Amino acid sequence: MVAFPWLIYQRTGSAVSTGVILALYTLPYVFVGPFAGVVIDRMDKRRLLIVSDVVRAALIAVVPLAAVWNLTAVYVLALLVASVNVFFDPCKLALLPDIVDERRLLRANSVLATGETLTEVVGYATAGFALAWVSTATAFRIDALTFLVSAVAFLLMRYRPPLRETVGQVTFSVWHEIGEGLDFVRGHRGLLLNTVLIVAATLGIGATYPLTFFFAVEVLDGGTAAFGLFEASIAAGFLAGSLLLAGLGTRVRKGYAILGGLALLGAAYILVAFTDTVCAACIPFAVAGVANAASLIAVDTYVQSIVPEMLRGRVWTMRFTFTQGAYAFSVLAGGALAGVADVRLLLALAGAIIAVPALLGLLSRTLREA
Numbered sequence: 001m002v003a004f005p006w007l008i009y010q011r012t013g014s015a016v017s018t019g020v021i022l023a024l025y026t027l028p029y030v031f032v033g034p035f036a037g038v039v040i041d042r043m044d045k046r047r048l049l050i051v052s053d054v055v056r057a058a059l060i061a062v063v064p065l066a067a068v069w070n071l072t073a074v075y076v077l078a079l080l081v082a083s084v085n086v087f088f089d090p091c092k093l094a095l096l097p098d099i100v101d102e103r104r105l106l107r108a109n110s111v112l113a114t115g116e117t118l119t120e121v122v123g124y125a126t127a128g129f130a131l132a133w134v135s136t137a138t139a140f141r142i143d144a145l146t147f148l149v150s151a152v153a154f155l156l157m158r159y160r161p162p163l164r165e166t167v168g169q170v171t172f173s174v175w176h177e178i179g180e181g182l183d184f185v186r187g188h189r190g191l192l193l194n195t196v197l198i199v200a201a202t203l204g205i206g207a208t209y210p211l212t213f214f215f216a217v218e219v220l221d222g223g224t225a226a227f228g229l230f231e232a233s234i235a236a237g238f239l240a241g242s243l244l245l246a247g248l249g250t251r252v253r254k255g256y257a258i259l260g261g262l263a264l265l266g267a268a269y270i271l272v273a274f275t276d277t278v279c280a281a282c283i284p285f286a287v288a289g290v291a292n293a294a295s296l297i298a299v300d301t302y303v304q305s306i307v308p309e310m311l312r313g314r315v316w317t318m319r320f321t322f323t324q325g326a327y328a329f330s331v332l333a334g335g336a337l338a339g340v341a342d343v344r345l346l347l348a349l350a351g352a353i354i355a356v357p358a359l360l361g362l363l364s365r366t367l368r369e370a
Helices: 003-012 016-024 027-042 045-070 071-099 100-133 136-156 175-186 189-221 224-250 254-272 280-304 309-338 343-361
Strands: none
Touching: 016 136, 027 045, 027 071, 027 175, 027 309, 045 071, 045 136, 045 224, 071 100, 071 280, 100 175, 100 224, 175 189, 175 309, 189 224, 189 254, 189 280, 189 309, 189 343, 254 280, 254 343, 280 309, 309 343
16 A cells, blocks of 8 residues: 555656545445445355455566556556455455454454554555665565465464355345345444444545645655655554553443544544654554544444344445445545645645544434444
């Protein structure tokens, strides 16, 4: 996620083009997501995760060659990688309740987030500095290798697929199955309100990614090293937040963690807008990471605890379709506006868009008691 935007920015120098490559990571959720959910609910989840990792490794390994041949090919490869992500991310979330007792879900999500974030703390910082000191091609090769490591880890994991008729079978009721996932979201008041809340906040969250990139590269003139440091600060904060939730376990009230986390996340980005140095900006970015951990882990646990096993893939991809659609729009808008408006002002506005829905959500008992 650091190498792709930097490659495009190096070749084009365009804020809009950089925003497009970031948005391509989310657009497939809108078009592929509902169908991916059906596949997840039918297949062996571990097998699907392994295949997804191997395919992504192959695609990313080809990026340096494609960049030399035609820049359009880089956009195509980014779109393909993102399309595979549509299967991997919801599948990972749908698999966890199969191997963890419901009472331990929040702690399990926290531990999972801790492991992922440890790699991000190292990965983002390494990526930013690596791009400053070694070739972009080398960065992509290293990235491809990490996906193969992930595939091996899933291969070694103990997992027994749930025994039900839909697993591994092919039917011709795809649209009906998609409708079942949508009907469950619409019919569950708590899940519906939670989905609306997250979609609204995502309209601000998506914009923060390209805006953070331009804040680092153009406003503070820190280059990719600063961008990598900001992402590492967010990841470090996320790590601290996930460890905190793991320690608290069942004592965490999910509804308040979601709403409070989003409100704090928005406030942190507003504070970023008022910083003048890379070091000073790292502090609110780290706070944003803590807040994001609280809200995201609580959201994942809430959804996993209320959705039946046979619908998890479809419900997760349906939510991803809505949230990532909003995210893609927000990323494109943030990238485009960064070229014509003040980046600091845009960061503060994005923070407000994140915080306001959460503050309004405190008025809803259903959301508070999730």
